[in-house]
Amino acid sequence: MSTIVLDRVSRWYGNVVAVNDVSMTIAPGITGLLGPNGAGKSTLIAMMGGFLAPSTGTVALDGGAVWRNPAIYRAVGLVPEAEAMYDMITGWQFLLANARLHGLPDAPAAARRALETVDMVDASDRPIATYSKGMKQRVKMATALVHDPAVLLLDEPFNGMDPRQRLHLMDLLRRLASEGRTVLFSSHILEEVEQIADTIEVLVAGRHAASGDYRRIRRLMTERPHQYTVSSTDDRCLAAAIIAAGAADGVSVAGGSIAVQTSDFGRFTHALPRLAQESGVRLLEVDPADESLESVFAYLVAR
Template sequence: MSTLQLTGVSRWYGDVVAVNDVTMTVGPGVTGLLGPNGAGKSTLISMMGGFLPPSAGTVTLDGAPVWRDTDAYRSIGLVPETEAMYDMISGWEFVLANARLHGLADPVAAARAAVEQVDMMDAKDRDISGYSKGMKQRIKMATALVHDPAVLLLDEPFNGMDPRQRLHLMELLQSLAAQGRTVLFSSHILEEVEEIAGTIEVMVAGRHAASGDFRRIRKLMTQRPHQYTIRSSDDRALAAAIIADGSADSVDVSSGSLAVQAADFGRFVAALPRLAQDGQVRLLEVTPADESLESVFAYLVAR
């Protein structure tokens, strides 16, 4: 069992700060690295994998610094988000080459086991140039598994996969975690993380926004103030009814719509149609104004 430890880690490019003072521990099991696009997830994974030095702070694997430690590569499997691959060779040749680069005792057996794990045996002899995006993701996964690493770092591994491929990969990651391996995967899609990650690390704009049990953080996300834009046949009458009911924290009657903020999501959603019906007001449009992941994560940062 292996543990990655990040302490005060930052990474900047000139005046641009990609990762800002991140401290976290990633241990055995499945950890989801969650955050909107541009949050710094890929930069963080590159530093965890030893492919990018921190500008400040340290990244260690079982107490040893990862940067410039070639022994660490024997314990880490990496699936980068980039699709830069050797398209002129077959998937089998690509995985076998990686097995040989690791100096494995039986590279052919290791390559076969890895390709079987990702369910690519039927397509292993086809050129990578003819693979779909999902197939490329799976063959990259095979190269990460070929040397049987204790740690897997996967950057947006579900991109381009169809539902069957996604389910297979989810089951594979859970199986690897059950063996005591450390599995970290990044995603900007909440549902992917919710399916398989017991622990999550949330990144926003290069900062570490939240950490811990998924259910606890998911509850914080649900309980944050929700904002809605509402259009109705009588905005002023509806606004008065919502205020009298007390199911919203604030109601603003603007030109052509209502702007409503409600901390108790369940109560407001249940009350709105009742209030409209009682007041004989027709609801023309109810639109969440802040349901993007960016707004959810920004709320977590501000807590």
Template sequence: MTTIDIDHASRWFGNVVAVNDVTMTIGPGVTGLLGPNGAGKSTLINMMGGFLAPSTGTVTLDGAQIWRNESVYRTVGIVPEREAMYDFLTGREFVVANAELHGLGAREADRALATVEMEYAQDRKIQTYSKGMRQRVKMASALVHDPSVLLLDEPFNGMDPRQRMQLMELLRRMGAEGRTVLFSSHILEEVEQLASHIEVIVAGRHAASGDFRKIRRLMTDRPHRYLIRSSDDRALAAALIADPSTAGIEVDLKEGALRIQAVDFGRFTTLLPQVAKANGIRLLTVSPSDESLESVFSYLVAA
């Protein structure tokens, strides 16, 4: 059970603060790291991978400092966002070279290439690869020593839908095995499908942590929005609008539904079935319309 602990870590470059007093713990399972461009995600991953020293604070792996500790690379695999690769090598030569850095050989390299389904192109030069193929070869090089920790910076960039599905399944399997997997991505739907836990970074600061639905429900200063269909939308709207838990109701004729803003989540979720039962109204659809990861993320950025 390998864990990365970030304790009041900051990193600045001259007068620019890239990461500002961040504290979080990354444990076994799949964790998604979210944030807008320039939020500090890559800087944070580089500190976790030992490429950057924190200006203040600490970043540790199972209690051991990561910076200038080459022993961590026995258990950590890293897939950076940057495309710095040896284009004159074939894919297999590149992965074998990375295996040899770990004291391993061609057998482990071949296993890693098979894991990312790149055997068919392993003897082609990397300079002929598409971006998605380059991503998969980088992934193979990170997996060659069978790490218990995997750090991936925007791993889905340039992948086609099939490649994304294959990588998502691989990461799910690794998380289920008890490995510690952290990935950043700007494709919010994929993070929602894949990550069991999220960490949100905004302007270098730690903005939120946990399951995105739980985060949304903790944001009590903002109304919760619902899309509701019933056997009598107008009667339901008239009954709900009188209660202080409801801030506003819109009849959406196109959707054939009500769009409701609730300012008191607990009271509204109790009130809705009571009102429907008292008025003989059947509830056909009750769907939160702002609990997608994208909605939560936009709220956090705007906060």
């Protein structure tokens, strides 16, 4: 069993800070690295895999430094987000080349096992140029598994996969984790992460925003203050009803709509239709004003 430890890791490019003072421990099991696009997830994974040096701080695998340590590649399998591949060769040739690069004693058998694992045997004699995005993702997964690593670092591995392929990969990751491996995968979709991750690490704008069980992270997101814009046939009447019922923390009427802030969005969303009906008011529009991933994660950073 292997563990990755990041200690106050930062990485910048000129004046741009991609990762800012991040400390976390990635233990055996499945860890989801969650954050909006541009949060620094790929940079962090590149540093964990030894492909990028931290500007400050350290990344260690089982106590040994990752940077400038080629020996770690015996234990690490990486699936990058980039789709750049050798399109002119077949999936089989690609896997066999990777097995030989790892110096495996029986490279053909290892390549075949990896293709079987990702359910790509039937398409293995086709040029990679003919593969769909989901198929390319599965071949990249096979190359990460060909040398039977203890650690898997997967950058957005579900991108481009159809529902059947996604379920297959989720089952595979669960099985690999049950064997004692350390699996980390990045995503910007919370629902994707919470289906399989034991632990979630949240990254926003290069900063470590939250860490722990996904249920706790989901609760933090759910219980944060929510803002809504409500339009109706009588905004002042409806606003008065919302205030009288105590269904929101703050209510204001301006510009032909009602601005509502509530820390209990479940109570508000259940009460709103009833209050409108009781007041003889027809709801025209109810829009969450701050439901983007960026705004949700920014709230976690500010805590």
